[in-house]
Amino acid sequence: MIEVERLTKYYGRLPAIQDVNFRVESGEIVGFLGPNGAGKTTTMRILTCFSPASSGEARILGMDVRNDSLKIRRQVGYLPENVPLYSWMRVTPYLEFVARSKGIPRSKRTEEIQRVSDAVGLNGVRNRIIHALSKGYRQRVGLAQALIGDPPILILDEPTIGLDPRQIREIRELIKGFARNRTVILSSHILPEVSQVCDRVIIINKGSIVAEDSPSNLARRHGKASRCRVVIKGPEQEVKALLKGMSEITAVETTGIAAEGEVRLMVESEPDVNACPAISRAVVAKGWDLLELAPIHVSLEDVFIDLVTEESTEDRSADSSSAKEQST
Secondary structure, eight states, X not given: OEEEEEEEEEETTEEEXXXXXXXXXXXXXXXXXXXXXXXXXXXXXXXXXXXXXXXXXXXXXXXXXXXXXXXXXXXXXXXXXXXXXXXXXXXXXXXXXXXXXXXXXXXXXXXXXXXXXXXXXXXXXXXXXXXXXXXXXXXXHHHHHHHTTOOSEEEEESTTTTXXXXXXXXXXXXXXXXXXXXXXXXXXXXXXXXXXXXXXXXXXXXXXEEEEEOHHHHHHHHOSOEEEEEEEESOHHHHHHHHHTOTTEEEEEEOSOOOTTEEEEEEEEOTTOOOHHHHHHHHHHHTOEEEEEEEXXXXXXXXXXXXXXXXXXXXXXXXXXXXHHHHO
């Protein structure tokens, strides 16, 4: 459905992206993540034929973005980070303008506008001026314009930016509904939302892809340790000494405020090592009360921060080594 190979874009001498490779299959919702300036928007602008690549290839439905720009634009619905709304227009005339721009025949425009309005929940505000709408409804208008023409591919750049929690939930459910018969690439800084919506995640940093997998697989592969939360009723020093002496455990740390006679701890072990059964047996053998024992799962946010931090650390090390070589 979407194929990207060695995609590179320069602005002057500065590379925005370099040798980017990925593939998105039909019906997938893929999260495209990265810090500010990582190359997310540049990649999306190339895929939507808004900006040309310097080198490499990108194909949409088998069509090349260089040679088949107009055909691709008819197959892609695009919601940029800054939604292109004419705020002085009312909702229905604006959608009529978009439908006309996309080549929807006059005889089908009313039906098409009704379809997208139903899809995103705009029917109650179609006669209102766009600038008078809430941020949530303006985002819905942006989604509606992306859906006009029923494109099989949606590319959404920060679709929930600036929304409150209720509006984020509403937009999230809309996006999940879109994927029943569409392919969606979604960029967002709200990583818990990405975890709930996306089948797969691509992380880009400094113009290069640094990770690609499902959110759960990324958490499992890139988690630096397994952790669990433990609450034990027993003598604090003895409890800590017992846990620190276990071969499965690499770190023990007191967390929060515990009730009198209780110890609240965060216990860490090597990745892929589940220390919970061993902790349970050891505590019971001592005759102490095990009040809580629960694994702490690595989140997509943890993985994202670790990957971006690792890249930054490697760059600083390389710069330091280069500086030393030049001074000798």
